[in-house]
Amino acid sequence: MVPPVRFNPQAWLAEARALIGAAHVLSADRGDDLSACTRDWRNKFEGPALAVLRPADAGEVQSLVRLAARTGVAIVPQGGNTGMCGASVPTAGGPQAILQLGRLDRILEIDPGNNTATVEAGCILQTLQEQAAAAGRLFPLSLGAEGSCQIGGNIATNAGGVQVLRYGNMRDLVLGLEVVLPDGERLDLLRGLRKDNTGYDLKQLFIGAEGTLGIITAATVKLFPAPGAEVVAFAGMSSIGQAVRLLGAMRARLGERFTAFELMSGEAVELVRSHFPGTPAPLEGRWPWHVLMEATDGGSDEALREAMQAALMACLEDGCLEDVVLAGSLAQGQALWALRENITHAQQMDGGNIKHDISLPISRIPAFVEQMLPRLLQAFPGARPIVYGHLGDGNLHFNVSAPAGIAPAAWQRETDAVNQLIHDAVAEMRGSISAEHGIGQLKRHEMALYKTPAELEVMRRIKQALDPQGLMNPGKVL
Ligand code: FAD
Numbered sequence: 001m002v003p004p005v006r007f008n009p010q011a012w013l014a015e016a017r018a019l020i021g022a023a024h025v026l027s028a029d030r031g032d033d034l035s036a037c038t039r040d041w042r043n044k045f046e047g048p049a050l051a052v053l054r055p056a057d058a059g060e061v062q063s064l065v066r067l068a069a070r071t072g073v074a075i076v077p078q079g080g081n082t083g084m085c086g087a088s089v090p091t092a093g094g095p096q097a098i099l100q101l102g103r104l105d106r107i108l109e110i111d112p113g114n115n116t117a118t119v120e121a122g123c124i125l126q127t128l129q130e131q132a133a134a135a136g137r138l139f140p141l142s143l144g145a146e147g148s149c150q151i152g153g154n155i156a157t158n159a160g161g162v163q164v165l166r167y168g169n170m171r172d173l174v175l176g177l178e179v180v181l182p183d184g185e186r187l188d189l190l191r192g193l194r195k196d197n198t199g200y201d202l203k204q205l206f207i208g209a210e211g212t213l214g215i216i217t218a219a220t221v222k223l224f225p226a227p228g229a230e231v232v233a234f235a236g237m238s239s240i241g242q243a244v245r246l247l248g249a250m251r252a253r254l255g256e257r258f259t260a261f262e263l264m265s266g267e268a269v270e271l272v273r274s275h276f277p278g279t280p281a282p283l284e285g286r287w288p289w290h291v292l293m294e295a296t297d298g299g300s301d302e303a304l305r306e307a308m309q310a311a312l313m314a315c316l317e318d319g320c321l322e323d324v325v326l327a328g329s330l331a332q333g334q335a336l337w338a339l340r341e342n343i344t345h346a347q348q349m350d351g352g353n354i355k356h357d358i359s360l361p362i363s364r365i366p367a368f369v370e371q372m373l374p375r376l377l378q379a380f381p382g383a384r385p386i387v388y389g390h391l392g393d394g395n396l397h398f399n400v401s402a403p404a405g406i407a408p409a410a411w412q413r414e415t416d417a418v419n420q421l422i423h424d425a426v427a428e429m430r431g432s433i434s435a436e437h438g439i440g441q442l443k444r445h446e447m448a449l450y451k452t453p454a455e456l457e458v459m460r461r462i463k464q465a466l467d468p469q470g471l472m473n474p475g476k477v478l
């Protein structure tokens with residue numbers, strides 16, 4: 001019986017350093033601080049890392065993956081580490097190395113004629129937005145973490161954000177990928193084609209796979225004409241049913257020009273204003289529900305403002321809104337967006353919360369919210385639901401903050417019970433328990449509850465086919 005070869009971390013680190021240079025292989029045993037990479041953005045998940053690897057290019061990624069495959073070390077791909085489900089940090093278990101994509105940050109090509117950009121995975125989302133704008137184009141993915149999340153992470157989580165209504169989520173924006181497979185092979189799918197029917201559409205496997213099937217090293221994404229005019233409005237109403245009717249009416253009147261529709265409960269607005277004192281009250285009165293809307297098009301500001309104004313006035317008459325303000329300047333529009341984007345930060349400052357990232361048929365959302373709020377408060381007296389999100393996509397962040405006086409840690413222990421109440425109701429309405437953030441570690445056990453055995457079996461076969469050793473981001477998704 002040959003004794004199992006004992007794993008020798010020092011030898012492994014020395015091999016990794018010989019491959020990509022000692023400066024780019026961080027390890028705790030030589031005093032490097034890995035905590036920025038081993039703990040997630042929410043401070044909810046943390047795991048030990050043999051090393052943080054920072055390859056310079058796809059070739060070095062391949063060498064590291066081959067080393068890991070040969071020695072049985074798991075790889076955790078990491079972009080900006082802003083994910084919400086603990087998918088970008090190691091789990092407990094065998095040796096795991098974090099592979100940070102941040103040095104693969106080049107924009108390889110912007111092709112205005114083809115309306116595409118080809119970028120390396122470590123490119124920060126905001127950088128691509130800026131470079132596209134400089135070329136007179138728009139890369140439309142937009143979300144609160146855009147200053148630090150990376151294109152590779154956006155693809156691996158199939159990120160959504162605040163312009164899905166008009167441009168779709170990351171799956172709709174990706175035309176091509178370059179992926180390093182768990183065996184070290186490089187899959188070159190980097191085509192900027194809008195039509196290509198040549199066998200299975202392999203890139204789809206890696207979009208939203210949360211790094212469990214391979215490491216995205218580059219992508220070709222769609223660009224759009226840069227909008228000339230932009231108008232932001234903020235409305236107040238008594239019911240979420242009115243908000244849903246408002247969505248339909250505004251889309252009917254403005255069509256493709258209508259780009260964003262973000263719901264915010266009164267509690268969400270008040271929470272931001274309490275943690276960000278400089279935030280102006282967007283409307284005269286306080287309303288149970290609010291909607292932040294945006295329209296853009298290539299024409300003049302005045303024409304778009306008139307169209308938006310006319311549509312809003314008609315909606316006022318139809319009663320699907322009861323108060324509304326049109327941003328009078330870019331600064332005022334930005335202040336309204338800051339109000340929206342600060343909800344996540346305000347919740348973090350408020351002591352964390354039990355998050356939900358659910359999607360439902362838009363028509364079912366009023367019934368869901370109207371029945372869920374009383375049920376939640378009956379089951380968890382004093383709980384503070386902070387309900388907001390991308391209503392235009394049928395995606396709500398039904399986050400629940402702790403009742404006053406309950407410590408965050410104690411409240412987190414209610415997570416399974418709160419999740420069951422909310423996710424069972426979502427499942428009854430054939431909704432999804434994860435609209436945009438993914439599964440990660442956070443919802444892995446719930447996948448078994450809410451996906452059919454057949455779905456899970458096919459997912460396992462795909463995982464087994466591509467990563468038979470189970471070394472790519474273990475403990476996530478499945
Ligand atoms: P990471 O967190 O580093 O990783 C996320 C997952 O992708 C992990 O499974 C990781 O293993 C994998 N991964 C990362 N890079 C690669 C790669 N190159 N190849 C293969 N796998 C990889 N998300 C939304 O969808 N919509 C929102 O509106 C939104 N708002 C947010 C607001 C705030 C303030 C914050 C903090 C987060 C928000 N998020 C939102 C969540 C998060 O920003 C997104 O999930 C984002 O896409 C994660 O990108 P990242 O580069 O940080 O990935």
Ligand code: S2G
Pocket residue numbers: 084144161341343344347355356389397399
């Ligand atoms: C958003 C951020 C995550 C959360 O702001 O749209 O995706 O639930 C969310 O705080």
Ligand code: ZN
Pocket residue numbers: 160161389390397436
């Ligand atoms: Zn969101």
